[in-house]
Amino acid sequence: MPDSPAKKPSRIQQRNRRVILDAALEVFSKHGYRGATLDQIAAEAGLSKPNILYYFEGKEDIHVTLLSQLMDTWLDPLVALDPDGDPRREILDYVDRKLTMAGELPRESRLFANEILQGAPRISPELHSHLKPLFDEKCAVIAGWVEAGKLPPLDPQHLLFSIWATTQHYADFEAQAQVLLGAETNPQPRAAAHLRAMFGALLAQPSGAASVH
Amino acid sequence: MPDSPAKKPSRIQQRNRRVILDAALEVFSKHGYRGATLDQIAAEAGLSKPNILYYFEGKEDIHVTLLSQLMDTWLDPLVALDPDGDPRREILDYVDRKLTMAGELPRESRLFANEILQGAPRISPELHSHLKPLFDEKCAVIAGWVEAGKLPPLDPQHLLFSIWATTQHYADFEAQAQVLLGAETNPQPRAAAHLRAMFGALLAQPSGAASVH
């Protein structure tokens, strides 16, 4: 690790770190943490295995670095949810942003899903420090909208869960969707229309979620 | 492999196979395919490693067996969707059944999610032979309901995706939900209420999914 007196990473160093991280994202998202090997990452990056270990302390270091960087990007769409905007519009726009992001960054989505699925062993601290506060804050915003009568009664926490689940589904379960939809070019437009209709219906509901029975 | 002249597995053999499969489900669903080791499975099953390999040809054999058995159970709730029933009721009951199943069989949900997430390398044939035909059949049923005016216009394929995504989310992303909801006893009742409200709103929508802008 090059960090003796002056800790200024050269342009080559910065570039190599990026190349390695991009290769690692490709491999980790496809095979999971344990399924990925340094050989695969090295091959994908076009570097030798020891060279990889010159830039990172080990396999886990690479993985944690990826997850940490990802977290910020991943939360951007939710950060942008504006408490002063029109409630219905804000939430539907958030759904759009989230779906777009899953479509553009499917590897990141799968990397995250892999980690959570296995109990978040390496990203748990970030969940508490970054995700939880933001989640609570935005849930309070939505709850405020409901109390102000700007939205029908609904459960902010589970609404956000549903948004996450449905938007990330297209990245995380892509293999299944490809089998079921056939070689259809791109499911995204129809997915976007469906999700707008679904969440739009929920948010437009007059009032009092009538029991179904 | 005991299959020379008479292929009748003894009661002990049947029992041991079940014990091994249950242990394997526990381990595979927690660590993924590559993350799981025969040592862990053997320890969980209370058997020796060579004994495991007496009953199964290898690690992959165990995994494939699990996935194949799971597929049938997993599709039961959808099979039960009745073309002759009340459309809205049928779909909402399906959501309930799916959520209940994910709550009762979270390990199975995660095993399946792990496999799909990594591109369904081992279960792809079953997706084509079992899931696809059923999916097409039930989509046609729902499409028929829409054409008959019994349901508002909606996209059957993406409706099913949304149902799968939201119900399985609670099992697959349990680690995240636990962080965000705190040590709350059981999210299931509120999740069920939310999903009934959401899908109920979509299905009750008068007609013509109005563009949101």
Next chain:
DNA sequence: GTCTATAATGAGATAGAC
């Protein structure tokens, strides 16, 4: 049928030359 011991492979990490 089940075990102990061990072979064979694969993968993370390091030594040391260049």
Next chain:
DNA sequence: GTCTATCTCATTATAGAC
């Protein structure tokens, strides 16, 4: 900074005794 060669350990699978 980067490479070749190597070490070490974990893991799948087998051999052979009981």
